[in-house]
Amino acid sequence: MKWVKNGDVMLNVTSAGHVNDELWASFVAELGAHDYKHYIGASLGVLEVTALQRKEAAAALRGNGVAVAIITDDVLVRGVVTAVSWLGANVKSFAWKDFDRALVRLGVSERKDELVPLLERLRSEVVAEEAERKRVRRAEMGLE
Numbered sequence: 001m002k003w004v005k006n007g008d009v010m011l012n013v014t015s016a017g018h019v020n021d022e023l024w025a026s027f028v029a030e031l032g033a034h035d036y037k038h039y040i041g042a043s044l045g046v047l048e049v050t051a052l053q054r055k056e057a058a059a060a061l062r063g064n065g066v067a068v069a070i071i072t073d074d075v076l077v078r079g080v081v082t083a084v085s086w087l088g089a090n091v092k093s094f095a096w097k098d099f100d101r102a103l104v105r106l107g108v109s110e111r112k113d114e115l116v117p118l119l120e121r122l123r124s125e126v127v128a129e130e131a132e133r134k135r136v137r138r139a140e141m142g143l144e
Contacts, residue, residue: 001047002122002129003030008037009108009115010066013122015130016045024053032060038106042119043072044126047080054080058087069094069102 001019003012010030019027031039039061049057061068061084068091070081081093094102103109138144 001027002125003027004118004122005030005036006115006118009106009111010036010039011115011119011122012039012041013119013126014041014043014045014047015126016047017130018048019053024049024056028053028056028060031057032063034064036064037066038108039066039068040102040106040115040119041068041070042123043070043074043077044123044130046074046076049080054084055087058084058089061089061091062087066090067106068092069106071096071099071102 001012001014001023003010005011012027068089070077070091070093072078072081072093073095078093081091085091092102092105094105100109100112103112103115108115135144
């Protein structure tokens with residue numbers, strides 16, 4: 001999981017799997033800050049969050065009135081987004097092919113050329129971290 005703020009936009013990229021409590025606490029603290037208006041979360045797989053973590057994220061987003069777009073092709077993730085919206089967060093999911101619609105929903109479509117490279121950088125970092133975690137697990141199992 002990686003995130004960055006760029007002016008009034010917070011971008012976040014997650015991979016599949018569990019997020020440790022320390023990283024989640026840092027993320028939720030940033031999510032609850034009142035220093036941005038738009039949030040774009042990109043999911044590269046099913047992020048395993050507990051019911052408590054879902055509630056913490058929803059509370060953080062409700063507390064600052066941020067408009068949220070989640071970009072994912074995963075049906076499970078889209079279901080979680082729907083559940084979070086039922087908790088009162090202003091959130092909607094979009095497939096990757098509908099990324100431009102997400103930017104329009106957030107009112108930041110004119111910043112696409114600025115935001116896409118940031119999102120791509122975060123994605124690359126998350127993919128690299130995931131590959132390293134897999135390499136370490138394989139080494140621990142004696143497979144490398």
